[in-house]
Amino acid sequence: MIESEENVRDLTTLLVPRGGRLVSTGEGTEPYQLLDAAGELVEPVAVFLRELLAAGRSPATLRSYGMDLLRWWRFMQAVEVGWDRASRADVRDFSCWIQLTVKKRSPLTSSSGTGWANGVVGPPNPITGKPALGKGYAPATVAHSETVLRGFYDFHRDAGTGPILNPFPLDPARRSRRAHAHRNPMDGWARERVGRYRPKVPYRIPRAIPDQRFNELFAALGSNRDRALVAFWISTGVRASELLGVRQCDIDPGQQLITVVRKGTRAIQQVPASADAFVWLRLYQEELHGQIPPGRLQPVWWTLRRPRRPLNYHAAHRMFERANASLGADWTLHDLRHSAATRMARDPQLTLSDVQLVMGHAHLSTTEIYLTPDKDEVIAGVLAHHARTADQRDKPIPPPLAPGYDPQALSVLFGRTL
Structure with a gap:
């Protein structure tokens, strides 16, 4: 079914308020709590976080999951849709919004030479070579958010307290067959159960300090x-x-x-x-x-x-x-x-x-x-290769070995200077 034009949200003018917050309680039984804009405890999130704690997840993991859920709760408040009434169209709009929105940063980060200011991304750091911080959320953050929210709705679907159909779907191209079917045991394990709205995360080589x-x-x-x-x-x-x-x-x-x-x-x-x-x-x-x-x-x-x-x-x-x-x-x-x-x-x-x-x-x-070789090592090695190649081109070509022939006659024949 194709959506009508009046049902399509204009994400460029959507204002998502920064209502609600994730607070640290300092208690081992409930390290973090998600509060809504009115300061009330968000009970569906509290139940989910307690489930994670019972499964052995660390408080740092609970905080990471809570921040993803806070962004989702703020978006649902902006579009005036209850969490248990979310549809795949809402999820699609959220996935577009989180990839297009400008992330609010601290003044220290925004004004530094390695960040961005006035919406303009700065150059890479001249010392470390790291790329400047973008104005939005990183692809890894977006992918992590999709995984957390899909797990959140899976939990409430199984508990009978949420939608029967998870609004965060899996990629249908990967659901048509059994995961890791006909896998070569010599190959690594690839992620096959990925979400439909999960962005591709670029492969990053760990950066060591020289x-x-x-x-x-x-x-x-x-x-x-x-x-x-x-x-x-x-x-x-x-x-x-x-x-x-x-x-x-x-x-x-x-x-x-x-x-x-x-x-x-x-x-x-x-x-x-x-x-x-x-x-x-x-x-x-x-x-x-x-x-x-x-x-x-x-x-x-x-x-x-x-x-x-x-x-x-x-x-x-x-x-x-x-x-x-x-x-x-x-x-x-x-x-x-x-x-x-x-x-x-x-x-x-x-x-x-x-x-x-x-x-x-x-x-x-x-x-x-x-x-994996360091970038600076690779650059130095390739530059050395170019220098060796240039030296070889500048060297004179030795005359061919031709016993019985006059070397001067061969020089005239091949155009060499005497």
Whole structure:
């Protein structure tokens, strides 16, 4: 059935209000709550988040899912449609809107040289080569949102509390046959159950920080605490949140080990670190001696300003941003993890399975991406190839081997100068 013109929404004039918010409760039984524009709890989302928590999802995952649901709730409020009355036309319009809308950013991000201002996308960062932030949502964010909302409606459909037909459909081209039918066991596992309105996410090669740039970045850090943090991140490859959750009892300088709780599996794992990291850690601990609560279960990382509080991710992120700003770069904390994995993967004395275990990757194929050559290395190699080719063209061609013939006669024959 073809829609009439009066039923087609004009998304260019659609104003989506920023009503509602996702709040952190600080409680383990319900870490996050979605509140509507009136400040009331959105019960369908609360039930879904409790289901995720019961399935072993981390609070960080619940927050990520909650932000996707908040965007959906704001859109449904703007089009004046109830969540349980959503149709595929509403989903189609939402998918178009989220890919076309201008994302509201903080003034710091919008005015920086690596972002965009007045709707104009800036150039790539001259230090890191990273592309400038676009004015809208990234394809990965849009794809993640589609997956979350499809799972949300699947849950309520199975529970009998939502629409019988999921408004977020799967791609019909992939539903016509059994998933992974006639699959070659030598090939990797491809994503076959994808949504119809899921955009293609470009393949990104992990970006490692070059050694010279890392030395400059490390020199820009302003305290022993910051140096200890970065030294542990670059030598262990653990995620930022994993290191920030380390306690006093998780540090073993004698064996150069730290114990972290993995983000996804929540598994407890010992990870080796460099000797320099423990030296910076000891200097930092001496500075805070007698200023933080004693105890083996106390956090290792604290704020530098009084009153002393455990250091959270956002404060560590701002610390790293300040060091970047002094160099004009835009490296992220996760780039330190990529850099550590790249360094270990290119060490001939380490096997790829060793790197997989240290990084906590579930599949070896995830670790293999760190074997991909760096862009700068590829450019340098190709330029060297062009230089070698030019040198070969400039070299004189030796005369052909012709025993019994006069070399001068051959030079005249082939047009060579005597």
